[in-house]
Amino acid sequence: MLQSELFTKTLRQAPKDEETTNAQLLVRAGFVNKLMAGVYSYLPLGFLTLKKIAQIVREEMDANGGQEILMPALHPAEIWKKTGAWDKVDVLFKIKSRTEKDYALGQSEEEVVMPLVMKYVDTYKDLPKSVYQIGWKYRDELRSKSGLLRGREFYMKDMYSFHENQQDFERYYEIVKQAYLKIFERIGLVAKVTEASGGAFSNKISYEFMVLTDAGEDNILYCDVCEFCVNLEIAKQKTGDKCPKCGNGKLNFAKASEVGNVFDLGQKYGQDFDLGFKDKDNKKQYPVMGCYGLGISRLMGVIVEKFHDDKGIIWPKSVSPVDLHLINIASDREASDKLYATLQEQKFSVLYDQRDASAGEKFADADLIGIPIRILMSDKTLKEDSVEIKARDSKESQIVNIKNLTKTLRA
Numbered sequence: 190m191l192q193s194e195l196f197t198k199t200l201r202q203a204p205k206d207e208e209t210t211n212a213q214l215l216v217r218a219g220f221v222n223k224l225m226a227g228v229y230s231y232l233p234l235g236f237l238t239l240k241k242i243a244q245i246v247r248e249e250m251d252a253n254g255g256q257e258i259l260m261p262a263l264h265p266a267e268i269w270k271k272t273g274a275w276d277k278v279d280v281l282f283k284i285k286s287r288t289e290k291d292y293a294l295g296q297s298e299e300e301v302v303m304p305l306v307m308k309y310v311d312t313y314k315d316l317p318k319s320v321y322q323i324g325w326k327y328r329d330e331l332r333s334k335s336g337l338l339r340g341r342e343f344y345m346k347d348m349y350s351f352h353e354n355q356q357d358f359e360r361y362y363e364i365v366k367q368a369y370l371k372i373f374e375r376i377g378l379v380a381k382v383t384e385a386s387g388g389a390f391s392n393k394i395s396y397e398f399m400v401l402t403d404a405g406e407d408n409i410l411y412c413d414v415c416e417f418c419v420n421l422e423i424a425k426q427k428t429g430d431k432c433p434k435c436g437n438g439k440l441n442f443a444k445a446s447e448v449g450n451v452f453d454l455g456q457k458y459g460q461d462f463d464l465g466f467k468d469k470d471n472k473k474q475y476p477v478m479g480c481y482g483l484g485i486s487r488l489m490g491v492i493v494e495k496f497h498d499d500k501g502i503i504w505p506k507s508v509s510p511v512d513l514h515l516i517n518i519a520s521d522r523e524a525s526d527k528l529y530a531t532l533q534e535q536k537f538s539v540l541y542d543q544r545d546a547s548a549g550e551k552f553a554d555a556d557l558i559g560i561p562i563r564i565l566m567s568d569k570t571l572k573e574d575s576v577e578i579k580a581r582d583s584k585e586s587q588i589v590n591i592k593n594l595t596k597t598l599r600a
């Protein structure tokens with residue numbers, strides 16, 4: 190990818206209408222552009238990162254029996270009325286058509302997926318089933334000032350599973366929980382698992398996956414010894430209390446962002462739609478349903494909140510828009526053009542800065558954009574048939590002979 194051909198440009202100043210680090214840096218670096226509060230376009234580099242995160246999530250869902258589908262975002266009002274959510278869910282966007290019909294925009298898709306999956310489930314032999322999608326969600330959030338952390342339109346992975354009984358749901362929940370932890374690990378994040386109340390319809394416990402960050406909108410207590418963690422909203426404990434789980438640790442307060450969660454929906458949706466299956470005794474039962482959300486665009490914002498310095502973003506390798514940032518400041522471009530071609534042949538994705546700009550400008554942009562590895566070609570390095578390699582998160586650089594470059598990069 191030639192930097193000169195990107196239709197975006199970096200900005201020296203943070204936009205005045207963005208309050209959070211993630212939005213300021215992502216807008217400045219040309220990853221996203223705000224259309225209105227909570228609604229962003231994803232520009233070439235930003236869309237690459239969003240797709241990288243989505244792909245990691247997809248791989249881990251596929252590895253655990255999830256089947257990917259794509260459901261509509263435009264829903265008839267009737268299905269939302271059937272479950273009571275039309276009146277109860279305050280963030281639901283409601284649309285009236287010119288023929289006076291009511292529609293909703295998907296803020297979650299239980300109402301669509303329950304009748305869909307149960308169309309193909311007749312007996313217990315057809316269970317369990319697990320389907321997921323990755324797509325846009327719409328929510329009429331009152332406050333949307335945290336950049337990608339709280340969108341009115343945002344990118345989410347939502348998975349739904351259907352089980353014969355509670356026990357089988359709990360078995361599957363453990364599998365998904367491990368898959369979530371693996372996803373966060375692959376991205377370079379540590380998530381704490383909290384217990385929280387089950388939301389509008391249920392008094393069941395749900396689990397939230399929290400990444401500690403001051404930009405987050407949740408308040409949690411976590412044990413400094415064991416993995417105990419609880420959302421302050423419902424907690425019986427307070428800061429400084431002894432940990433109720435291990436008895437050794439102390440509970441610390443932290444701000445956090447909920448990057449994912451899992452709900453035990455019980456039999457509610459089967460009952461609401463009166464959709465069941467025949468059990469072993471040929472009796473009708475309602476399936477136990479689980480839902481598992483993961484905020485992909487929120488994750489992108491959280492990554493920037495966690496990984497940046499005063500110069501810009503520092504992408505973890507796994508979600509960087511490209512592998513390498515090649516910068517030429519040599520007076521001639523012949524050698525760097527050749528290296529750009531070679532790196533691509535070697536299957537590296539490269540952002541190549543061959544612009545007619547000052548070295549200072551190129552370095553500042555590279556730091557702002559945050560590709561983890563920078564390769565610099567200058568008249569000085571070329572004299573020795575070399576390039577300078579520098580990791581974005583390090584002050585040290587390394588001179589490497591061009592012949593050995595791909596080997597060094599792979600090491």
Ligand code: ATP
Nearest residue numbers: 330338339340343345447448449450482483484487
């Ligand atoms: P929150 O308490 O932050 O509003 P939620 O409990 O409403 O989240 P869910 O309905 O369970 O969240 O959605 C699943 C996941 O989608 C969340 O864990 C979060 O990562 C993400 N998410 C929810 N709301 C938003 C939003 N407005 N913008 C971006 N991501 C969101």
Ligand code: MG
Nearest residue numbers: 280328330339
């Ligand atoms: Mg919410």
